Structure formats: structure tokens, C-alpha cells
Amino acid sequence: xxxxxxxxxxxxxxxxxxxxxxxxxxxxxxxxxxxxxxxxxxxxxxxxxxxxxxxxxxxxxxxxxxxxxxxxxxxxxxxxxxxxxxxxxxxxxxxxxxxxxxxxxxxxxxxxxxxxxxxxxxxxxxxxxxxxxxxxxxxxxxxxxxxxxxxxxxxxxxxxxxxxxxxxxxxxxxxxxxxxxxxxxxxxxxxxxxxxxxxxxxxxxxxxxxxxxxxxxxxxxxxxxxxxxxxxxxxxxxxxxxxxxxxxxxxxxxxxxxxxxxxxxxxxxxxxxxxxxxxxxxxxxxxxxxxxxxxxxxxxxxxxxxxxxxxxxxxxxxxxxxxxxxxxxxxxxxxxxxxxxxxxxxxxxxxxxxxxxxxxxxxxxxxxxxxxxxxxxxxxxxxxxxxxxxxxxxxxxxxxxxxxxxxxxxxxxxxxxxxxxxxxxxxxxxxx
Ligand SMILES: NC(=O)c1ccc[n+]([C@@H]2O[C@H](COP(=O)([O-])OP(=O)(O)OC[C@H]3O[C@@H](n4cnc5c(N)ncnc54)[C@H](O)[C@@H]3O)[C@@H](O)[C@H]2O)c1
Numbered sequence: 001x002x003x004x005x006x007x008x009x010x011x012x013x014x015x016x017x018x019x020x021x022x023x024x025x026x027x028x029x030x031x032x033x034x035x036x037x038x039x040x041x042x043x044x045x046x047x048x049x050x051x052x053x054x055x056x057x058x059x060x061x062x063x064x065x066x067x068x069x070x071x072x073x074x075x076x077x078x079x080x081x082x083x084x085x086x087x088x089x090x091x092x093x094x095x096x097x098x099x100x101x102x103x104x105x106x107x108x109x110x111x112x113x114x115x116x117x118x119x120x121x122x123x124x125x126x127x128x129x130x131x132x133x134x135x136x137x138x139x140x141x142x143x144x145x146x147x148x149x150x151x152x153x154x155x156x157x158x159x160x161x162x163x164x165x166x167x168x169x170x171x172x173x174x175x176x177x178x179x180x181x182x183x184x185x186x187x188x189x190x191x192x193x194x195x196x197x198x199x200x201x202x203x204x205x206x207x208x209x210x211x212x213x214x215x216x217x218x219x220x221x222x223x224x225x226x227x228x229x230x231x232x233x234x235x236x237x238x239x240x241x242x243x244x245x246x247x248x249x250x251x252x253x254x255x256x257x258x259x260x261x262x263x264x265x266x267x268x269x270x271x272x273x274x275x276x277x278x279x280x281x282x283x284x285x286x287x288x289x290x291x292x293x294x295x296x297x298x299x300x301x302x303x304x305x306x307x308x309x310x311x312x313x314x315x316x317x318x319x320x321x322x323x324x325x326x327x328x329x330x331x332x333x334x335x336x337x338x339x340x341x342x343x344x345x346x347x348x349x350x351x352x353x354x355x356x357x358x359x360x361x362x363x364x365x366x367x368x369x370x371x372x373x374x375x376x377x378x379x380x381x382x383x384x385x386x387x388x389x390x391x392x393x394x395x396x397x398x399x400x401x402x403x404x405x406x407x408x409x410x411x412x413x414x415x416x417x418x419x420x421x422x423x424x425x426x427x428x429x430x431x432x
Pocket of ligand 1 (some may be wrong): 006007008009010011012029030035084085086088098101102119120121122126149150151152153260261265
């Protein structure tokens, strides 16, 4: 099929590359000329495992190309994905200006029947609004489809290639059939393709992210209660997770959730519910707990040093909002580092992939280390903020020699308490 994908960010690039991989002709569009130039050279502007291989192969085989010319992409495609950002607006709502702008530009370039797909995460009712905008601009026939994306950064290619399910919100059979055919190659292991109305598809995406965020905030509160009562959240988590009605995933407490999705999607669902005079009480609490949780580790650090961090050197391992990405949007590392700096501490930070992004955020306020062990040199304490694989089994003896004092604040509970004690570290974690 002839496909266009507008927006080559964490979602659009993966969608475009994976659809090319399954044999479609894909033209990806971005307004960012520098990004398009990079992509044309076969380089990915983002870090995402597996993406560069897909780019190289499908570009070489002529199935994947990149342009800034949206009109050209529309003219030569039947299915056009809108995968631009829907950032948080000032009042917590999803800012739809990019989606609506692209919808209008698509309509103006149409030269025949097109399926316009909302891939971006958009509030309930957006497909209807997109349909209205396009109807005003063109006399050509078209369908609008809502096809929310459930991939997770760090495993985005794998998630798209082997989805748990594909959700298609469609108002007519022709568009539904085209979308089902497009996704068939990805569901051969039996994952369901669910066709429903657009409003349900739009809400399914927010409901999924909201449940995941709720699980995280809930376990963070359980961990805080563990701290108060001397219980161990690892035992609680395992006992709870072995109940099949609950499941083991997303029960890990930590420094709060971040990223470009959970924070904004929780707020947007709360906001569009309140627009209909519905008070989404649970989600307000989920958001408030998350804000609180980002400060828990800083409070522990502050307390250990007698509320006097002035002149202390704190090493930070992990800056990205989660492992295997360079994305720092809403990363808990940001408020944690800002709080440490505000208390007069010196911060030495390291991340395997997010250093470039972090330098853009903190500039010279933070000292960035080329290697993880460089960051702990002369440090009064280490804080683990992101659980990258390479932090899990470090050379503790080497660290102990390098650090001014052997103190670890483990914001992701990746080390064993007994082991830390045996090795002679003063060790703090979350809920243990
Ligand atoms: N990041 C995720 O893990 C994830 C997962 C599922 C859904 N989503 C949703 O997918 C959407 C995109 O998210 P993302 O993380 O890929 O965003 P992103 O910011 O990484 O990428 C958006 C891209 O769109 C481009 N763009 C903006 N306006 C444009 C225009 N008018 N014409 C052409 N290109 C334009 C930008 O230059 C950018 O490259 C959001 O709605 C998000 O909520 C994201």
C-alpha cells in the first residue's frame, strides 16, 4: 500500500519504518528539515533499539523515504497517518494545534480518496473534529480513522511488530478493511485487531495509560507506607503480583513516572472528563502522588546529610525517563537534579544515551561524565535515577574506592540490601 506518515518522532518514525518493513511504500514527512536531512542519510534522530537497521534496509530497498513536502506525500498515498505531538496545554488539555494544522494541510493537498489516520494520542471527539476540518477544505471522498498507538519507548520496534492488540476506530467499512489489511502482517501470532467506533478507540488509549500510571502511583504509596512501618515493598510486590487478577507488571515503586505520555495523558483525561462536568478523582490523586514521589528520594538524601547539602557532590546515574531511550521529557531526573542544585549540591551525572539532551537542559549547571565510574569520583553519594542495564551489576569495590563516602540512594530498587551492607555501603532505597 502507499502510505504517508506525518511526524517522524518516537512514534511516527517507528510506524513508518515498520510499515515499510512489511512491504508498503512509505513516505515520512516532518517539518523539521534537519531531522529529514539526517533520516535521508540513514541516521535516526532518536535513540530507539533496532530503528537504524530498519531505516537502512528499507531505504536501500526503496520502500522508505523522507520529505518535508506534505502535499507531495498526500498526493502519492492512500493512507495518511498523523503522528505529530499532542503536548500538554496550559490547562492540562492535549494541545491539538499540530494535529489540526496537519489535517487541514492534508485536506488541501488531496487528489482522490484518502484514509486519514489519527495515530497521535488525542482526546475523545478529535476524529470527529478532524473529519469536520477536512470536509470544509475538500470535495474529495475520505475516511477518518482513529488508530491509537500502544508501543513503549525502548522497545518500540518490537511492540509495533508484535502488538498485544491493534485498535482501529472507523466509521465506514472501506477504511476499516484497509486498516485491517495493513495490520494483518503484524498480528499473525493471533493478536486481535479490534474494530470499534472512533470515540471508543480514542478513549481506550487514555484508559490504558491511566491504568498503568495508577498502578505505579499506587505502588509508590505502598512503598512509602512500607518505609513508615518497616515493611519491605519487594515482599509486598511479589505477594500482590502473584495474584493472577493483578499480575506482576508495573508494580515497581521508584522515583515517579515521567516521559512524554503518562504525565500528559493522565492530565488530559482528567481535563476532558471535567469538560463534561465529570470529576475524575482517582486520576487527580495519581498525578498528585507522582509529583510527591519525585521528591521522596531528595528528602532521603537531605535527611542523610542533616539537611545540609551545600558543598556535597552527588553523582546521578540515569537521566532518561526510562532505560533504552534518550528521551528526557518529564524525566524525574530533572526535578531531582534541580532540587539537589537548589540545596547547594554539586551534581555529576551520567547516562548512556541522554547526555546530549541533558546538556541542552542543564548546560554548565551539571558536570557530565563520559563514563559511569567518572561520575562517582569524589562523590559523597550516588543516586540511581534510571535503571539502565549497565547500572545493575557495577564494580562496587571500584566505586567504593572512587567515592568520597560509600553512600547509595537507589531510586529504582535495583540493588540488594544485604549485598550493599556486606560491601560496606550505606544504602537507601524506596520502600525497603
Ligand atoms: N512517545 C511514545 O512513547 C508514544 C506512545 C504512544 C503514543 N504516543 C503519541 O504519539 C504522538 C507523537 O508522539 P512522539 O513521542 O512521537 O512525538 P515527537 O515530539 O517525538 O514527534 C513529533 C514529530 O512531529 C513533527 N511535526 C510537528 N508538527 C508537524 C507538522 N505540521 N508537519 C510535519 N511534522 C510535524 C515534529 O517535528 C516531530 O518530529 C503523541 O500524540 C503521543 O502522545 C507517543
